[in-house]
Amino acid sequence: MRIIGPDAFEENPAPSLAHDEIHLWLLTVDGSPDHRTVAARARALLTRLLTQYADLDAAPEIARTERGKPFAPALAQIDFNLSHARDHVLIAVARGQPLGVDLERVDRRIEIEDLARRYGSTSEADALDALPEVSRPVAFLRLWTCKEAVLKALGEGIAFGLDRVSFGLDSGGLPTGLAALTSEAGPLDSWRLVLLEPAPGFLGALAWQGPERRVRTFRAGPDA
Numbered sequence: 365m366r367i368i369g370p371d372a373f374e375e376n377p378a379p380s381l382a383h384d385e386i387h388l389w390l391l392t393v394d395g396s397p398d399h400r401t402v403a404a405r406a407r408a409l410l411t412r413l414l415t416q417y418a419d420l421d422a423a424p425e426i427a428r429t430e431r432g433k434p435f436a437p438a439l440a441q442i443d444f445n446l447s448h449a450r451d452h453v454l455i456a457v458a459r460g461q462p463l464g465v466d467l468e469r470v471d472r473r474i475e476i477e478d479l480a481r482r483y484g485s486t487s488e489a490d491a492l493d494a495l496p497e498v499s500r501p502v503a504f505l506r507l508w509t510c511k512e513a514v515l516k517a518l519g520e521g522i523a524f525g526l527d528r529v530s531f532g533l534d535s536g537g538l539p540t541g542l543a544a545l546t547s548e549a550g551p552l553d554s555w556r557l558v559l560l561e562p563a564p565g566f567l568g569a570l571a572w573q574g575p576e577r578r579v580r581t582f583r584a585g586p587d588a
Contacts (some may be wrong), residue, residue: 365539367559373583378416381442383459386577388570389413390562391453391584406446406453409584410434413457417442433519445516452566463572464516466509470565476504483511483526485544491533503537506567510539510557513571518549549573 373390381387393405411423414436418424424436436442446455447467456465480489488507492500511526518524530544539559542552549555550573558579560568570579 365541365557365559367561368579368581369561370563372581373562374581375585376582378413378582379580381417381457381459382578384575384577386456386458386461386463386570386572386579387413388465388560388579388581389453389455389457389584390581391455392563393451393453394586395451397451402448402451402453406448406455409453410444410446410455413455414439414442414444417457429519431519431521431524433516447512447516447568449566452563454560454562454568456570458572458577461572461574461577462517462519463570464513464518465560465568465570466512466516467560467562467566467568468505468509470502470505470567472505474501474504476500479508480504483508483522485527485530487543488530488533492537494535495537499537502567503533506537506559506569507531507533507539509567509569510559510571513557513569514542514545514549514555517571517573 391409393402415423418439424438428434441460443462444457445463445465447465449467449469454465454467456463480492511529514529515524528546532540532543534540554573556572558570
C-alpha cells in the first residue's frame with residue numbers, strides 16, 4: 365500500500381481541483397494549542413479552501429449528517445473530510461467523490477490487546493500479537509486509521525463497527541489491503557487506500573470507494 369511521507373507536503377496556494385484528483389492539506393498549528401483552538405483553525409482552513417475551490421464570493425455553510433460527517437449543503441459536487449490530532453490537521457477534498465481521512469499521533473496511550481480484540485478481526489488481532497511488543501502500538505494505530513478512514517468515507521462513525529472492516533497485515537504490521545468488508549460497503553476491489561505519515565510522530569490514512577485518483581499534497585501556511 366502506498367505511503368505518503370512528510371516531504372510530499374509543500375506550501376502552495378490552493379490550485380484548481382481537477383475531477384480526477386484528491387487534494388490533501390496538512391496544517392500545523394503553532395504553539396501549544398488546545399483542542400478548541402485546533403478545531404477552529406481547521407474549520408477556518410476548510411472554509412477558505414471550499415470557498416476557493418467552488419469559486420464563491422462568500423464562505424459556504426458547513427453542516428453535519430445524522431452520523432456526524434461534515435458537508436457543505438450548497439456544494440453538492442465537492443466532497444471533503446478532515447481529522448486532527450494534537451496540533452496537526454489533515455483535510456481532504458475531491459469533486460464528486462466521498463472520502464475519509466484519519467490522523468493519529470503515535471504516542472497516544474492505548475491498551476492494544478483489549479482494543480484489538482474488541483474492534484478488530486481475529487486475524488488482525490493475531491497478526492498484531494505476532495509482532496514484537498515494541499512494534500505493536502504503531503502497527504495498531506496505523507490499522508486504526510485505515511479502519512476509521514473507510515468508515516468516514518462511508519459516512520459512518522465508530523458505532524457502525526470497526527470490526528466490519530478488516531485488513532491484512534504483513535510481517536512488519538503494515539496493512540496490505542482490505543481483507544473483509546461488510547456487504548453494504550461494496551466489493552473490496554472498489555476501495556482505494558493510501559497510508560499517510562504527514563509529520564514525525566503522526567500516522568494517517570486516506571480512503572475512498574471508486575476509481576484511482578491522483579492525490580496531490582499541500583502544506584497550509586502559518587496564516588491559514
